[in-house]
Amino acid sequence: MDEEQVSRRPGGRSARVRRAVLDATLAVVADQGLDKFRVGDVAARAGVHETSVYRRWGTRQRLLVDALxxxxxxxxxxxxxxxxxxxxxxxxxxxxxxxxxxxxxxxxxxxxxxxxxxxxxxxxxxxxxxxxxxxxxxxxxxxxxxxxxxxxxxxxxxxxxxxxxxxxxxxxxxxxxxxxxxxxxxxxxxxxx
Amino acid sequence: MDEEQVSRRPGGRSARVRRAVLDATLAVVADQGLDKFRVGDVAARAGVHETSVYRRWGTRQRLLVDALxxxxxxxxxxxxxxxxxxxxxxxxxxxxxxxxxxxxxxxxxxxxxxxxxxxxxxxxxxxxxxxxxxxxxxxxxxxxxxxxxxxxxxxxxxxxxxxxxxxxxxxxxxxxxxxxxxxxxxxxxxxxx
Amino acid sequence: MDEEQVSRRPGGRSARVRRAVLDATLAVVADQGLDKFRVGDVAARAGVHETSVYRRWGTRQRLLVDALxxxxxxxxxxxxxxxxxxxxxxxxxxxxxxxxxxxxxxxxxxxxxxxxxxxxxxxxxxxxxxxxxxxxxxxxxxxxxxxxxxxxxxxxxxxxxxxxxxxxxxxxxxxxxxxxxxxxxxxxxxxxx
Amino acid sequence: MDEEQVSRRPGGRSARVRRAVLDATLAVVADQGLDKFRVGDVAARAGVHETSVYRRWGTRQRLLVDALxxxxxxxxxxxxxxxxxxxxxxxxxxxxxxxxxxxxxxxxxxxxxxxxxxxxxxxxxxxxxxxxxxxxxxxxxxxxxxxxxxxxxxxxxxxxxxxxxxxxxxxxxxxxxxxxxxxxxxxxxxxxx
DNA sequence: GGATAAGCGAGACGGTACGTCTCGTCTTTTG
DNA sequence: CAAAAGACGAGACGTACCGTCTCGCTTATCC
CATH class of the missing domain: 1.10.357.10 (Tetracycline Repressor, domain 2)
Structure with a gap:
């Protein structure tokens, strides 16, 4: 119920995924450093599937550039x-x-x-x-x-x-x-x- | 002195391998660029087995640093x-x-x-x-x-x-x-x- | 039951890969003998990438045991x-x-x-x-x-x-x-x- | 003096190497097991250079068979x-x-x-x-x-x-x-x- | 007793295969 | 339809161990 209300907000699932991934990207970079930055870690941390990251950003580099x-x-x-x-x-x-x-x-x-x-x-x-x-x-x-x-x-x-x-x-x-x-x-x- | 530690005999196989690999490293970087720099290419170009490169330098990065x-x-x-x-x-x-x-x-x-x-x-x-x-x-x-x-x-x-x-x-x-x-x-x- | 755990969809890509690799394993063992059995050969014969074999079976030995x-x-x-x-x-x-x-x-x-x-x-x-x-x-x-x-x-x-x-x-x-x-x-x- | 007497005994250095290696082989097999049996370990344990082992026995398998x-x-x-x-x-x-x-x-x-x-x-x-x-x-x-x-x-x-x-x-x-x-x-x- | 052959120490190399890591893609199912 | 789920394709990396090669030196043996 609560979950559904959240998901109906303007922007919907897409926007939530985007925010979550960007935040996770920054968090992972800050925590792990650039060397150990893995797309998979970001996805896990964002609670999102890895494929969703690639769908949107295409490559690891683009994700990094976008977020940073x-x-x-x-x-x-x-x-x-x-x-x-x-x-x-x-x-x-x-x-x-x-x-x-x-x-x-x-x-x-x-x-x-x-x-x-x-x-x-x-x-x-x-x-x-x-x-x-x-x-x-x-x-x-x-x-x-x-x-x-x-x-x-x-x-x-x-x-x-x-x-x-x-x-x-x-x-x-x-x-x-x-x-x-x-x-x-x-x-x-x-x-x- | 330093040279002697690396290889006792200046004309020996060791020294030849070392020179060949370092030269090949520079050549590959100059030709292919850093992104497409592969250890395997270096070894091939140097006429040396890939494992010999890893034995000496350990990692791609160390090889690059040493040569450059x-x-x-x-x-x-x-x-x-x-x-x-x-x-x-x-x-x-x-x-x-x-x-x-x-x-x-x-x-x-x-x-x-x-x-x-x-x-x-x-x-x-x-x-x-x-x-x-x-x-x-x-x-x-x-x-x-x-x-x-x-x-x-x-x-x-x-x-x-x-x-x-x-x-x-x-x-x-x-x-x-x-x-x-x-x-x-x-x-x-x-x-x- | 067991099959379902390995791969949910009997006709899916997963199942095809599994079958192809196991068959190729037996074929290679029969042809080449155990000594010359190479994971790479199996993958090639199965028309599958080597990493897919390692993903599933982990080691050469496990693959052999499973197939045989x-x-x-x-x-x-x-x-x-x-x-x-x-x-x-x-x-x-x-x-x-x-x-x-x-x-x-x-x-x-x-x-x-x-x-x-x-x-x-x-x-x-x-x-x-x-x-x-x-x-x-x-x-x-x-x-x-x-x-x-x-x-x-x-x-x-x-x-x-x-x-x-x-x-x-x-x-x-x-x-x-x-x-x-x-x-x-x-x-x-x-x-x- | 004492050392020299030992080294002049029939068989000399060669025989000593042979015995040391065979003993080391048995010891390593008994200790480490067959899987972890490495020629290098044997040589080290025998206080002998690895090349000497290969010179005499040629392959790991022959060494094992001989000793066992x-x-x-x-x-x-x-x-x-x-x-x-x-x-x-x-x-x-x-x-x-x-x-x-x-x-x-x-x-x-x-x-x-x-x-x-x-x-x-x-x-x-x-x-x-x-x-x-x-x-x-x-x-x-x-x-x-x-x-x-x-x-x-x-x-x-x-x-x-x-x-x-x-x-x-x-x-x-x-x-x-x-x-x-x-x-x-x-x-x-x-x-x- | 000096020449000489055989073997050893040392150190790296050649070579093969293994297993790993990560990126990016594809397919199928689900909300 | 987009996302979850899960594997696959692809390519390089690095590792492990086997067996080989070269060179200098030592030791046993032969004349």
């Missing part, structure tokens, strides 16, 4: 404090937080490994939208005259965030919280007028 | 032109060349994916030795008074090379040759006294 | 002629026929070699059911007053059939057809004057 | 009590003892499994010599008039010992000590009323 990408989307916040330095530090802080989490690290590893045909949109598109979002910090600073003319916003952002990814993906070192200020300062002394 | 790591070692050159900017540009250029090659890109993907227990020495050790090598450029410049005091050499290097890895691993964009100068200049304006 | 055991079951006939001697002779004849066949000999070698944990039921259980079947011959004779009181039916049967197995397994001699009568007579009369 | 066969030879005793029944009972007793030991059981399994080309002499020859030895019991009894004329000594012996092998090889049941008398009596008297 949407999860990462919620994490991204562009601060607006009125000061470039403060903005960048805050932004970097939150990125450090994300990349230090199992899911954040896993997402980056997935992005590093995955073949492009497992991506919903093109890989370039995906990153562009994020960079565009982040560059508003630079643009606003430029409007305030805080930034040297001719500064390449994208390059600046990459010099800011690439070291974080570098450490997470390749060095596998924990990200120090101080890193945010160090990076931003090193960067600003270069680009500040 | 040693290959990458030969690529690293630290220039000494007398000018920090010229050194860094030259260094970055050669790194761009390496990372643009199939083997370079493959090595970075391997490093991003591989579990630490497939590594011969600790991952930290491995990178430290390279960073130490690279920082001689900075140290020399510091001795010449080209560098602001208090500059963190490691951080600087990471801000220089991380964007390259970032693009190769995550963006999958080709590395523009101009990038070298852009990065170095952006960096120097920050650290130059 | 069920095959042997169909061979066992208990005659009822009204005379103990005639019964035993007929029974022994058919056993000689079976043990002289490649499959019969192979089954005995398998039983001699196989570890108990490759057996579906306990080894004791398996033989008991057969002995129980065979002892009906003795029991009927006892009811007819043909047998000395106190005769141990099991022991008698073993003295009848063990020499056949002995020759097949250890001597590797062909079983003479006359052997049936010789054994039965020796058994019935004893050798003491 | 010679060991079994020492076990066989033909009693001479003056009474057929007593002789047979004593003989059977000792056979039960042997077959109940790990080495005895293992030897029979080896004989059941081994290909004939691993045998030093022909298989038939090997058994014949033993049967001939055993039949002296019957022959002596015949000379004493204890045995019905026309009795086939070989068949009788097989009916006596085959059940023991049957139980060891196929039933894997422990051999009861009483079995000796039961078998002998059943054999001597027959079961017909």
């Amino acid at each position: 990408f949407h999860h990462s989307e919620a994490q991204m916040q562009i601060p607006d404090t009125g000061s470039l330095r403060a903005d960048l530090v805050a932004f970097t802080h939150s990125l450090i937080g994300y990349l230090s989490s199992p899911l954040g690290a896993a997402f980056m590893r997935v992005m590093a490994v995955v073949n492009d045909d497992a991506m919903p949109d093109s890989r370039a598109e995906l990153w562009r939208s994020r960079v565009d979002l982040a560059r508003t910090m630079i643009d606003r600073a430029a409007a305030r005259g805080e930034v040297r003319e001719g500064t390449d916003a994208r390059l600046v952002l990459e010099q800011l965030i690439a070291p974080l990814h570098f450490r997470v993906l390749l060095l596998r070192e924990p990200l120090d919280e101080d890193l945010a200020e160090q990076l931003v300062d090193s960067l600003l002394r270069g680009i500040a007028r | 790591f040693h290959h990458s070692e030969a690529q690293m050159q630290i220039p000494d032109t007398g000018s920090l900017r010229a050194d860094l540009v030259a260094f970055t250029h050669s790194l761009i060349g390496y990372l643009s090659s199939p083997l370079g890109a493959a090595f970075m993907r391997v490093m991003a994916v591989v579990n630490d227990d497939a590594m011969p020495d600790s991952r930290a050790e491995l990178w430290r030795s390279r960073v130490d090598l690279a920082r001689t450029m900075i140290d020399r410049a510091a001795a010449r008074g080209e560098v602001r005091e208090g500059t963190d050499a490691r951080l600087v290097l990471e801000q220089l090379i991380a964007p390259l890895h970032f693009r190769v691993l995550l963006l999958r964009e080709p590395l523009d040759e101009d990038l070298a100068e852009q990065l170095v200049d952006s960096l120097l304006r920050g650290i130059a006294r | 055991f069920h095959h042997s079951e169909a061979q066992m006939q208990i005659p009822d002629t009204g005379s103990l001697r005639a019964d035993l002779v007929a029974f022994t004849h058919s056993l000689i026929g079976y043990l002289s066949s490649p499959l019969g000999a192979a089954f005995m070698r398998v039983m001699a070699v196989v570890n108990d944990d490759a057996m579906p039921d306990s080894r004791a259980e398996l033989w008991r059911s057969r002995v129980d079947l065979a002892r009906t011959m003795i029991d009927r004779a006892a009811a007819r007053g043909e047998v000395r009181e106190g005769t141990d039916a099991r022991l008698v049967l073993e003295q009848l059939i063990a020499p056949l197995h002995f020759r097949v397994l250890l001597l590797r001699e062909p079983l003479d057809e006359d052997l049936a009568e010789q054994l039965v007579d020796s058994l019935l009369r004893g050798i003491a004057r | 066969f010679h060991h079994s030879e020492a076990q066989m005793q033909i009693p001479d009590t003056g009474s057929l029944r007593a002789d047979l009972v004593a003989f059977t007793h000792s056979l039960i003892g042997y077959l109940s030991s790990p080495l005895g059981a293992a030897f029979m399994r080896v004989m059941a499994v081994v290909n004939d080309d691993a045998m030093p002499d022909s298989r038939a020859e090997l058994w014949r010599s033993r049967v001939d030895l055993a039949r002296t019991m019957i022959d002596r009894a015949a000379a004493r008039g204890e045995v019905r004329e026309g009795t086939d000594a070989r068949l009788v012996l097989e009916q006596l010992i085959a059940p023991l092998h049957f139980r060891v090889l196929l039933l894997r049941e422990p051999l009861d000590e009483d079995l000796a008398e039961q078998l002998v009596d059943s054999l001597l008297r027959g079961i017909a009323r």
Whole structure:
């Protein structure tokens, strides 16, 4: 009875399965790590049959990308404090937080490994939208005259965030919280007028 | 010394097998790409039995790390032109060349994916030795008074090379040759006294 | 009942695979002999993937036991002629026929070699059911007053059939057809004057 | 000094290796069982290099046959009590003892499994010599008039010992000590009323 | 007593088959 | 019709053990 009421809700069984699988995906990645992530485990954890996963997502990679990408989307916040330095530090802080989490690290590893045909949109598109979002910090600073003319916003952002990814993906070192200020300062002394 | 531990007789069967397999590994990675890299293919190409590969390297991953790591070692050159900017540009250029090659890109993907227990020495050790090598450029410049005091050499290097890895691993964009100068200049304006 | 547990749908893919593999097993044993029996050959012959065999039977040994055991079951006939001697002779004849066949000999070698944990039921259980079947011959004779009181039916049967197995397994001699009568007579009369 | 004296003894190093390996073979079979019998273990236990084993015996099977066969030879005793029944009972007793030991059981399994080309002499020859030895019991009894004329000594012996092998090889049941008398009596008297 | 043949130690390799792991697909039944 | 259930197809991985090969060295034997 109770069960039936649940199943009649808008979205019905399909939506429930989708949510359950995505949640289970995140849970398994967080618990087991990317290496031991198995589609079968996800299905079991979601209380769903493995075939249902494959029906919907087709491949393990697509499932991972779908789940992790949407999860990462919620994490991204562009601060607006009125000061470039403060903005960048805050932004970097939150990125450090994300990349230090199992899911954040896993997402980056997935992005590093995955073949492009497992991506919903093109890989370039995906990153562009994020960079565009982040560059508003630079643009606003430029409007305030805080930034040297001719500064390449994208390059600046990459010099800011690439070291974080570098450490997470390749060095596998924990990200120090101080890193945010160090990076931003090193960067600003270069680009500040 | 190291060589002797692996195989007592430099011309012996052992040494031949080792060389043949490592060469074949690089060849297969370059030809087929990392995804289609199969231990069996390597063995066939090396004219060696598959079990011999497993005997020595144990796993596909360890084989990849061994071959790609040693290959990458030969690529690293630290220039000494007398000018920090010229050194860094030259260094970055050669790194761009390496990372643009199939083997370079493959090595970075391997490093991003591989579990630490497939590594011969600790991952930290491995990178430290390279960073130490690279920082001689900075140290020399510091001795010449080209560098602001208090500059963190490691951080600087990471801000220089991380964007390259970032693009190769995550963006999958080709590395523009101009990038070298852009990065170095952006960096120097920050650290130059 | 048993069949239903293995595969719910008698005509389904599962059942087809099962039959095909068991048949192929017998065919390969008969053709190639036990030594050259390879799981891969069976799969190929059955038109089935090797993993499907391992999924179901787990090991080469279990597959052999399953196939040969069920095959042997169909061979066992208990005659009822009204005379103990005639019964035993007929029974022994058919056993000689079976043990002289490649499959019969192979089954005995398998039983001699196989570890108990490759057996579906306990080894004791398996033989008991057969002995129980065979002892009906003795029991009927006892009811007819043909047998000395106190005769141990099991022991008698073993003295009848063990020499056949002995020759097949250890001597590797062909079983003479006359052997049936010789054994039965020796058994019935004893050798003491 | 002492060492040198030992090594100069007739047979020298070779003979020492041979003995050590054969002893180790028996020990490993007795300890580990036939299934887990590995040539490498034997070599290790004998304090000898694996290659030395292969040099001499060529195959695992030949090593097993050699070691177990010679060991079994020492076990066989033909009693001479003056009474057929007593002789047979004593003989059977000792056979039960042997077959109940790990080495005895293992030897029979080896004989059941081994290909004939691993045998030093022909298989038939090997058994014949033993049967001939055993039949002296019957022959002596015949000379004493204890045995019905026309009795086939070989068949009788097989009916006596085959059940023991049957139980060891196929039933894997422990051999009861009483079995000796039961078998002998059943054999001597027959079961017909 | 020195040459020489036979055999051993050491270490890896060749080779065959086994069994495992996971992904992704297919079929049949069920709500 | 979509999902549950359960096996199958496919392909690679890694393992286990057998038996072989090469080389350097030691030991027994022969002249």
